[in-house]
Amino acid sequence: MNGTVEPLINDEYTGEPPAKRLLAHLQSLREQGTKTVGIYCAYAPSELIRAFDLASVSLCAFSNATIEAAEAVLPANLCPLIKSSYGFILKDACPFFAISDAVIAETTCDGKKKMFELIADRKPMHVMDLPQLPDEPEAIDDWAAMIRKLGRFLEQVFHRTTTDDRIEAAIRDSNARSRRMNAIFEYAALDPPVIAWPELYDALFFAQGASGAEMAPVLDAMLEKLETRKCDGYAYGPKGAPRVLVTGCPVGGDSLKVLNIIEEAGGVIVALDSCSGMKPYADFIEEGTDDPVRAIAARYLKVPCSCMTPNMRRLTELDRIIVKFKPDAVIDLVLQACHGYNIESAKVGEHVQRTYALPFLKIVTDYSQNDVGQIRTRVEALLEMCADASRRIEG
Ligand code: BJ8
Numbered sequence: 279m280n281g282t283v284e285p286l287i288n289d290e291y292t293g294e295p296p297a298k299r300l301l302a303h304l305q306s307l308r309e310q311g312t313k314t315v316g317i318y319c320a321y322a323p324s325e326l327i328r329a330f331d332l333a334s335v336s337l338c339a340f341s342n343a344t345i346e347a348a349e350a351v352l353p354a355n356l357c358p359l360i361k362s363s364y365g366f367i368l369k370d371a372c373p374f375f376a377i378s379d380a381v382i383a384e385t386t387c388d389g390k391k392k393m394f395e396l397i398a399d400r401k402p403m404h405v406m407d408l409p410q411l412p413d414e415p416e417a418i419d420d421w422a423a424m425i426r427k428l429g430r431f432l433e434q435v436f437h438r439t440t441t442d443d444r445i446e447a448a449i450r451d452s453n454a455r456s457r458r459m460n461a462i463f464e465y466a467a468l469d470p471p472v473i474a475w476p477e478l479y480d481a482l483f484f485a486q487g488a489s490g491a492e493m494a495p496v497l498d499a500m501l502e503k504l505e506t507r508k509c510d511g512y513a514y515g516p517k518g519a520p521r522v523l524v525t526g527c528p529v530g531g532d533s534l535k536v537l538n539i540i541e542e543a544g545g546v547i548v549a550l551d552s553c554s555g556m557k558p559y560a561d562f563i564e565e566g567t568d569d570p571v572r573a574i575a576a577r578y579l580k581v582p583c584s585c586m587t588p589n590m591r592r593l594t595e596l597d598r599i600i601v602k603f604k605p606d607a608v609i610d611l612v613l614q615a616c617h618g619y620n621i622e623s624a625k626v627g628e629h630v631q632r633t634y635a636l637p638f639l640k641i642v643t644d645y646s647q648n649d650v651g652q653i654r655t656r657v658e659a660l661l662e663m664c665a666d667a668s669r670r671i672e673g
Contacts, residue, residue: 283512286477286500287484296483300335301373304487307333308377313436316378316401318363318394319386320553320581321408323425323574325448325563327382328489329440330432335487336554337381338372339363340531342645352393357615358644359528360389367397374487375401380435382428384408386585387618404431412579412586422575429571445570449563455490458497459559465504466548467603469521470513472504475537475547482555483530515546520664523605525551525596525626527613532645536611536653543657545664549603551596552611557581560595584618592622593629600634606664607637609657614644637663 285292291299304314315327316337327334338344344365345358351368352361366372375381380402383394394405406424409417433439462481465473481500485493522545524537529552537547550556563577582591600608608630612619620642627638639660643649 283507284503286473286503287480287496288499296480297338297373299480300484300487301377303484303492304333304335304374304377313379314374314377315432316375316381318381318390319384320558320583321384321386321406321578322382323428323578325452325574326425326429326440326445326571327432328451329445329448330429330436330438332379332432332436333487333489334382335374335378337363337375337378338366339528340533340645341366342532342647344369344371345645351396355615356389357387357613358533359613359616360387360393362531362645363390364393364396367400380404380432382406385410386583387616389615402431402435404428408585409579410586413588413590417579418572418575421579422569422572425571425575442570445574446565449570449573450565451490453490453562453565455485455493455497456559456562458490458494458501459485459556461501462497462504463549463556463559465508468508469604470515470517470519471521471546471548472507472512472514474514475541475550478550478555479534482550485558486554515541516544519544519546520606520661521546521548521604522661523547523549523551523596523599523603523608524555524611525599525608526611526623527616527619528552528554529611530554532647533611533613533643535647535650536609536641536643536657539650539654539657540609540661543654543661545607545657545661548605549599551599553581553583556599557595560598584616584622589622592626596626596629597633600630600636605636606667607639607660609660610638610640612640612642614642637667 312333314333317334318337324334339359339362341362345361347368348361348365382404384406385391385408409420522540561580564573567573582589582595610623610626623640630636630638637660
């Protein structure tokens with residue numbers, strides 16, 4: 279970063295892990311009587327949860343420290359995200375789970391589905407049956423039915439009801455948050471970018487558990503500072519640094535090692551295409567329909583997850599991101615034993631290389647530090663290809 283700049287979120291949690299800020303926020307909501315629902319996936323319709331005056335928050339899933347405990351029960355050759363999630367529950371180490379009054383799960387990948395069975399007795403849990411052929415005509419009816427069924431679960435557990443008007447209000451609140459998040463992403467799309475990925479990550483992390491109204495002052499203050507940075511000619515990253523798009527599995531905690539390596543190797547990350555990144559804000563829910571639950575269903579079925587087949591939206595979404603963020607290279611981050619993202623990587627690599635002639639690298643990793651040296655070597659080689667390409671263009 280050139281020069282010292284004021285942090286975009288400047289509060290008592292600045293410089294701390296972003297979970298602390300979110301936890302404090304949720305605890306203060308609880309003190310005012312707001313109950314919490316824990317979620318594990320971007321398909322969980324948080325608008326419906328909020329329409330019941332409940333907070334929704336993503337549960338812990340990104341630490342190597344909880345994997346050993348999980349492996350006493352789960353197979354070692356399972357996705358680290360699932361093992362870590364389960365280990366957090368076994369060790370009673372996830373503060374967000376501790377304050378959750380219920381948990382929502384979905385039938386996404388097999389490993390997650392079976393892990394949910396093992397934790398189903400810990401809290402009231404509801405599993406949503408996710409249609410996995412999203413383009414079939416009945417998918418939207420099926421998913422809308424599942425969202426209504428979730429509503430009945432929330433009614434039973436929390437002894438309250440909601441209305442279409444409140445669901446519509448939650449949709450509008452969620453869209454307002456997405457609009458502001460997208461306005462923040464514009465500053466990463468600038469060339470050079472004026473926002474660092476840890477700053478993006480801080481905002482994305484807080485947004486996992488804060489409503490649009492709660493996020494508004496935070497994001498508005500960020501936007502004001504970003505505009506000042508832009509006007510002041512501030513640039514993030516070394517001059518001419520290759521711009522990197524990171525796509526693939528959700529990234530957080532110990533897998534952030536890959537993002538750190540990319541920047542240590544001289545790249546700047548301009549887009550994070552994953553469920554822990556920009557993916558949840560890529561689309562809006564239609565407002566003002568006569569069936570807000572169906573509008574929510576339509577939006578969520580568009581989430582381009584590799585559990586879906588075919589998952590053509592992954593490629594069309596990559597098109598949008600590549601045109602907007604103008605990356606010089608694409609890195610597909612796949613968690614070990616995530617067969618969906620791993621297999622899909624062949625299509626992703628072929629698409630970005632053939633359509634955009636972009637250097638592409640698939641990294642398969644877990645939450646340990648064992649492969650840091652190997653990843654660094656491969657990332658450095660990728661970024662060197664970008665430098666060679668730009669030297670050729672200049673020459
Ligand atoms: S909508 S990406 S959050 S399922 S747990 S699929 S990494 S093997 S997290 Fe996901 Fe929902 Fe899809 Fe997004 Fe692979 Fe691991 Fe399964 Fe995973």
